[in-house]
Amino acid sequence: MNLRLNWIGFKTLLRKEVIRVVRIWIQTIVPPAITMTLYFIIFGNLIGRRIGTMDGFDYMQYIAPGLIMMSVITNSYGNVVSSFFGAKFGKHVEEMVVSPMSNATIIIGHVAGGITRGLFVGIMVTIIALGFTDLSIAHPLITFSMVILTSIVFSLLGFVNAVFANKFDDISIIPTFVLTPLTYLGGVFYSISLLPEFWQTVSLGNPILYMVNAFRYGILGVSDISIGYAYMIVTVFVVGLFSLNLVLLNRGVGIRQ
Amino acid sequence: MKALSIEKLTKTYGNDVHALKGIDFNVNPGDFYALLGPNGAGKTTAIGIMSSLISKTSGKVEIFGHNIDTDLEAAKACIGLVPQELNMNMFEPVLNIVVNQAGYYGIDRPLALQRAEQYLTELRLWDRRFDAARTLSGGMKRRLMIARALIHEPRLLILDEPTAGVDIEIRRSMWDFLQRRNEAGTTIILTTHYLEEAENLCRDVAIIDEGVIIEDAPMSTVLRKLQREVLILTLRDGQDEAPSLPGFETNLVNSHELEVAINSGDDLNAIFGALAERSIAVVSLRNKANRLEELFMGLVENRQASVG
Numbered sequence: 001m002n003l004r005l006n007w008i009g010f011k012t013l014l015r016k017e018v019i020r021v022v023r024i025w026i027q028t029i030v031p032p033a034i035t036m037t038l039y040f041i042i043f044g045n046l047i048g049r050r051i052g053t054m055d056g057f058d059y060m061q062y063i064a065p066g067l068i069m070m071s072v073i074t075n076s077y078g079n080v081v082s083s084f085f086g087a088k089f090g091k092h093v094e095e096m097v098v099s100p101m102s103n104a105t106i107i108i109g110h111v112a113g114g115i116t117r118g119l120f121v122g123i124m125v126t127i128i129a130l131g132f133t134d135l136s137i138a139h140p141l142i143t144f145s146m147v148i149l150t151s152i153v154f155s156l157l158g159f160v161n162a163v164f165a166n167k168f169d170d171i172s173i174i175p176t177f178v179l180t181p182l183t184y185l186g187g188v189f190y191s192i193s194l195l196p197e198f199w200q201t202v203s204l205g206n207p208i209l210y211m212v213n214a215f216r217y218g219i220l221g222v223s224d225i226s227i228g229y230a231y232m233i234v235t236v237f238v239v240g241l242f243s244l245n246l247v248l249l250n251r252g253v254g255i256r257q
Numbered sequence: 258m259k260a261l262s263i264e265k266l267t268k269t270y271g272n273d274v275h276a277l278k279g280i281d282f283n284v285n286p287g288d289f290y291a292l293l294g295p296n297g298a299g300k301t302t303a304i305g306i307m308s309s310l311i312s313k314t315s316g317k318v319e320i321f322g323h324n325i326d327t328d329l330e331a332a333k334a335c336i337g338l339v340p341q342e343l344n345m346n347m348f349e350p351v352l353n354i355v356v357n358q359a360g361y362y363g364i365d366r367p368l369a370l371q372r373a374e375q376y377l378t379e380l381r382l383w384d385r386r387f388d389a390a391r392t393l394s395g396g397m398k399r400r401l402m403i404a405r406a407l408i409h410e411p412r413l414l415i416l417d418e419p420t421a422g423v424d425i426e427i428r429r430s431m432w433d434f435l436q437r438r439n440e441a442g443t444t445i446i447l448t449t450h451y452l453e454e455a456e457n458l459c460r461d462v463a464i465i466d467e468g469v470i471i472e473d474a475p476m477s478t479v480l481r482k483l484q485r486e487v488l489i490l491t492l493r494d495g496q497d498e499a500p501s502l503p504g505f506e507t508n509l510v511n512s513h514e515l516e517v518a519i520n521s522g523d524d525l526n527a528i529f530g531a532l533a534e535r536s537i538a539v540v541s542l543r544n545k546a547n548r549l550e551e552l553f554m555g556l557v558e559n560r561q562a563s564v565g
Contacts (some may be wrong), residue, residue, distance in 0.1 A: 002330065005363025012360025019353070091344035095405075098308045099361035100333040257270070257311045 001102055009101035010109050017083060017113025021120070028079070028117060029124065032071045036125045039067050040132045043189065055191055055222045060133040064126075065216040066188030069150060071125045073183060073208065076118035076151040077175065080110050080158035085165045093255055103249035107159060107242065114155030115148060122147060135219060142227065143218030149234045150211040154179075156241035163245070163254040182208045187216075192224045207233055258322045260286045260413050260444040261307065266316030268302050268468075276302040278468040279316070284446060284461070286321075286412075289439045291455035291476070292448045293549075294465035295557055300448045301341055303465070304417050308338045321412055334362065337411030339402045341418045341448075347391035351382055354390060355405050362409035369408065376404040379434065396427040403431070413444045420451060432458060456480070456549040464556055471560050479552060481521075487545035490515045490528075493538040502531045516545060 021028045040060065048059030055062060087093040096106050129135060137143050157174075165171045186208030192200050203209055204225070214230035217223035223230075249255065261284040268277040277299045284290045294300050305311030307318060309329065318325045323332035345354050352373055359369030377383040380400040385393060390401060399419055406414060416435070420428040428451070436458065439445050449455055455462060455476075462479050464472040472479060495512035505528060506518040517528055532539060 002363060005330075008363045008365060009361050012357050015360075016353070016357055023348075087346070090346055091342060092346045094310055094338075094340065094344045095358055096361055097310060098333060098336065098338050099358070100330040100363070101361045102330070252312050256309070257305065 002100070005100060006102055006105040009099070009105045010112070013096075013106070013109025014112045014116070017079070017110065018116055020083060021079065021113070021117045028075070029121065032075060032121045033124055033128065036067055036071055036128055039063075040129060044132055055220075057220055057222070058133070061135065061220065062191075062216075063189055064129040064133060064135055065219045066186075066212050068122050068125045068129065069147070069212050069215045070183050070188050072118040072122040072147055072151050073154045073179070073211075074175070075121040076114040077154040077158040077161075077179060079117040080114040080155045081162045081165070081171045081175075083113060084110055084159055084162035085168075085171050088162065088165070088254060089168075097255050103246055106249065107156070107245045110159055111152055111155040114158060115151045118151035118155070119147070122151075137219055138221035139218045141218075143215060146211065146214045146218055146230070146234070149231075149238060150215070153207075153211070153234060153237045153241065156238065156245060159245050160241065160248070163248050165254075182206050183212075185209075186212045187224060188212055207237060210234065258286070259283045259319070260288065260321055261446065262317070262319040263303070263307075264317040266303065266306065266318060267314045268299075268306060268311065269314045276468055277306075277314075277316075280465065280468070280470045282463050282470055282473050284413075284444060286444055287439070287442060288461055289436075289445045289459045290447065291459035291462040292446055292465065293452070293455060293462060293553060294448075297467075298465045299468040300465055301417055304338070304340075304415055304446070304448065308336055308415060309333060310338075310340075334409070335412045337406035337409065337414045339399075339406045339414070339416045339419050341421065343398055343402070345390050345398070345401065345405070348389055350387050350389055351377065351393070351401055352386040354401065355408050358405045359408045364409055372408055372410070373404070376407050380404050381430075396423045399423055400427075400431065403434070407438070411443070413446070414438065415446045417448050418450060419447070420449065420454060428454070452549040452553060462549075464553060466557050466560050469560075471556055476549075480549065482552060485518060485520055488517050488519060489543050489545050490517060490532075490539045491541040493540045496537065500532065500535050500537060502528055505531075 044060035044063055048063070051059040053059070084093070087096070126135070161171060161174050185203065186206050187203070192203045192209065195203060210225055210230035210233045213223040213225045214227050217227055263280060263282050265279045265281060266277050267275070267279050269275050280299070280303065292300050292303065302311055306313045307320065309325065320332040320335045323335065325332045355373040355377065356366065356369045359372065360366070364372070374383060377386055380403060382397060382400055382404060385397065390398060393401060403419060420431055423431070432454065435445060447455065447459060459476055462472070462474065462476050463470050489510070492513050492515055496509060496515070497512070499507040499509035499515060501507070502517065508516040510516055519525070519528075529539065
């Protein structure tokens with residue numbers, strides 16, 4: 001593999017993705033800002049005051065890490081799935097397919113775009129959260145690494161969705177019927193210790209629970225699960241999903257006849 | 258070493274359509290090569306396989322000695338593709354489309370910008386460089402695809418009907434541009450529905466029909482096979498009926514136009530002599546159809562008749 005060629009290819013893809021996010025800011029930046037502000041007002045401020053504390057933190061503080069992570073997950077996924085499927089739909093994916101740039105670079109370039117948007121929106125939501133509550137970071141390294149790893153996982157998942165998607169409906173099915181329920185049930189708004197034992201066990205099968213809790217541990221220092229276990233699960237997802245995408249592209253699934 | 262070498266190439270699609278049935282052909286470096294055939298003949302499939310957009314079923318493809326099965330990266334680096342369908346991001350500015358393509362081929366941004374200016378200027382698109390592709394006319398979009406395909410200065414340029422839907426003035430300016438590229442050393446493979454385009458530009462030609470190559474030879478050799486042509490003579494004075502010319506089949510199209518069918522080796526002076534004897538003056542002469550078109554139709558019809 002020609003490293004220089006692929007490095008320039010990666011930079012080109014990342015640059016293109018960043019320009020795309022900024023160009024369509026009304027679709028990429030504004031909606032999560034509005035949604036998260038509403039979450040903080042309704043769940044945090046209005047309802048949260050009646051709930052009191054959770055794991056020793058007031059409810060607004062408790063849900064802030066989950067809401068930040070939720071926006072990172074949604075935006076990382078959404079960026080990659082819409083960008084790559086858009087390229088397939090408009091046939092300009094062929095620009096990449098005919099080039100000597102490797103399939104790994106195509107994946108990494110799109111994932112980098114997903115991370116960039118995920119982080120950008122995550123930072124914006126953090127700033128919004130700071131307008132409602134005080135937050136300090138208990139473990140900066142865990143916070144930062146977990147947000148990056150989670151963003152990678154959902155960017156890769158978005159890529160898988162885009163590879164298989166044939167029409168626009170196909171890119172909204174997974175976010176609507178899988179991603180949103182798993183995120184809501186992934187401990188964003190509550191500690192799983194509040195659930196009956198059976199549902200606690202069921203919740204442990206939800207990977208988003210580990211990501212949200214590890215991130216919450218990074219910020220607040222409290223978690224329902226083992227942090228080491230969370231890293232292991234996220235790493236397995238990163239390696240597994242990257243390998244899956246690479247196999248799919250090498251076989252030409254969704255991009256070659 | 259050939260610019261392109263194809264051996265026993267087959268492609269069967271999932272719906273059991275045999276698009277290519279074991280074709281072989283070679284293109285020499287520096288050639289301007291026409292790949293012709295009716296719709297659905299397999300031209301675009303062959304081009305798709307050469308450029309990695311379509312997976313082959315079997316066979317061997319080498320681009321400047323690089324086998325696409327074992328050395329795909331190097332093979333891809335040699336090719337510039339102008340596909341039949343518009344395949345650019347219509348919301349992206351013209352300059353970004355070209356410069357991004359350069360990046361995918363590992364070309365640094367400063368050099369990419371320099372080349373983009375060169376090719377967009379040559380193709381008369383530089384003034385529109387900041388405009389989104391969707392705002393360009395059909396001809397401009399075609400020229401943009403040519404600029405994009407050339408940005409990495411490929412040794413082999415593949416053009417799949419590049420002038421489809423383009424007006425004659427722009428088509429001719431594209432011909433001039435492509436001829437200059439070919440003279441500068443770029444090997445060019447062209448598919449087109451405008452057969453005069455292939456006759457004017459290409460030195461070699463392959464004709465493909467139903468996934469089989471039915472002719473592969475220099476253009477001059479292929480055209481020599483043409484046995485029969487129809488000439489249209491414009492007559493100075495109107496005629497009521499077609500004059501009888503011994504040895505020639507004639508047909509009066511209208512009072513001033515006479516069709517004369519000639520066979521390979523016929524003496525044209527005999528026609529003019531016979532007309533002069535009847536005091537019929539001819540003011541101009543042209544082929545009824547493009548020569549390659551007649552040959553093409555003949556070859557395809559012959560094959561379809563033999564297949565049954």
